[in-house]
Amino acid sequence: MEGIVTVVILLLVNLSVIVILNEMIQTNPGLQDGIFIIKRSVFIGPTHYQLWSWENIFIVLMVIFDVGVVYWRLIRRYHQMQLRHIIGELHYIANGHFDHRIPFTLKGDTQRVVTSVNSLVDSVIASIDEERRIEKSKDELITNVSHDLRTPLTSIIGYLGLIEDHQYHSEEEILKYTNTAFSKAKQMKSLVDDLFVYTKMRQTDTPLSIATLDVDQMMEQLAASFELEAGEKGMSISVETPDEPVHIEADAEKLGRVFNNLISNALKYGEGGKHIALRVNPVSDDEVVISVENDGQKIPRAALGQVFERFYRVEESRSKATGGTGLGLAIAQSIVSLHGGYIYVTSDDELTRFVIHLPVKNGVKIKNQQVKPTH
Template structure:
């Protein structure tokens, strides 16, 4: 309403201004025509030009209007001008108003800037046919527009006053009418800022529609608050599950950029990045084009795909079972990648496969020999006592080898399945070492090897299963005897270290071990010299048994050796 009133006042004021402006222009033109006619009449009465102009100025000049008069002949020469020296003025024949008057088309009229006075002027020229003269009267534009400026100023003041009054009235009425809407807007902004507890408790105006709107808003706020709480609770649960997954999980968009990854993925691939701040291609994380191809296959085929892939991690290459599933987000389709590390499973599968192959091979060799000797005996060798006795001795040796192999396999299997030895007891380790030295003394003497036990000043009391520790000593000393040189020695030493661990050291003066074999010497069925090992009756499981017994007691086994300078085996045990 205020705007309409303001527009109406403005329109009326402008219309009045235009009408008065037109009236003022016509009044000024009539004023100049009358002054020109008076000058022309006096010139016709043979009154000099200066006198005629002065008399006209006495009649028509006043404070608000300044009259200028110029008399020009029909050739355009200026005869007289009351404001300038006529002899210095240009020819006026082609001035618009004068040209119109000479043509006899009535008073000529023009508005332009005067080169002589340097001001905008209104010109009216009239022809005096009796004298062949043109009388031109003029006045400055600014003096003719003075009343209009005053009127325009008055209209402006009225408009400003009306605008002020209407603004006050409009503000008061708007504030009174829209107060409920302001409260509603304020509450809506609070909700948009995250404050879902805000409500419209009391409407400031007794209005049924406003009250109904407030009730609807409160109901909407209640539902929104409950929905947000449910979503936040669900997101918290998902975040806990997501961040505590044991498997790396990544979400990739159709462009191959990672949009989400959990803490496990960051740790596995060594990339502590925030996908919301930086765009990071999947290829730079996994260094695998195959997984990029897998993502494209999932998105294009709209299906879940499982595939074993070898990926580069911070600890080196690892084998993962990658499960890629299609996901849809606001940015379009993508793929969720779950990476289950099966490196250890693959390693165990290979160990199992190698173990079965080695056992099969180790069992096959003596069995083949036994079958060969039996067939030879059946073929007639049994009728020759000396041959039969020799073959039976070979059969006995191979049977003993089978027995020892099976026994070592059973021991190794038993140790691997144990997490703690339930048959531990306290005993003197030095006494056990002496017993093992006596047990193997005959074998050492036959090989011309000396066993040297380095005695401790005090008894070395330990808590363990004596049979397990005895197995370690027998296996290490037996190997030291077998792989020694005639006249060589085997040294046995035991000691408790500063960290409380017990060290059992067996050193020989034998052929030594090449560096490339030392890393694998404790593997099942691994032999440095396979032919010599079988000739000496070894099963290939002795050092593996030593390693697993050491691990059972929270320790480890290691070897140090140089070819031709013997070998030193050390077992560290927490006993």
């Protein structure tokens, strides 16, 4: 409709201009003579065709101009219609249809707009999903912490309440109550401390006290510190290192916590095991692999992909018989990740191995090559 209106207006304008020019030429003899001279001196093509009518020349020029104007108007209107369609699609998505994307394919800058809008919607949806996941994770964290704090807190209140109400028969019984309350309080403190460390390690901007670390010497010190406890459980600890010293840039205190957690877990949960091995293997100039292995009871295959989740315990019950808060491996994974490395576990009837890949230089991030176990 706009094209038709534009054509009609242009025809009227053209007719008006032709009438006005014709009137000017008819009333001006000098102009007529000038036009006649130009006509006779202008030849077109190999046949030397002469233009005897200025109206024909003007009409051809006006037709070319009119076609250009009509084309410009129609293309402009077409782009406006495309833009309205895009806005309509955006309103449809904004009304809650987040799985919808602008389906049509256009050309030029308009298609870039469509692609950008679809990418933006994907990014927003991904952000919303991530926010929901984080919110759910926070709720689970609060639930788990509440559960693990409530049990020892109930015991503390119960035993102290017995003392408060004088429900004891001897000083020995009082000491028994206070000793139990004290143990439960230490258990609560351990959980709070681990929770603090876990949340701190989860922050990507957590500072690291980087220094050059002798990995061989660190493993020897760890083995020596756990030798007595391992002997009490009928287990031995050995260290296997390469002939050449291995040095990395890392936070010694935080990495020490990682290996303390892994060795402690091997002693607690490696039922039936006789040996724990700490192995150091520099696989390249940029990467070192350190493993903590034990020959105790294997981890069920279905649990391998969950052992690094916070508060997860392999045993079915949440009994504290083996101690621990369920945060040790989650903390270890966070610390290793802060160093630019990664950690994974394998387990079979013969050996359970926690394998840590660390970069030699600080600031380098190693790509995780481990294939996640299937459940």
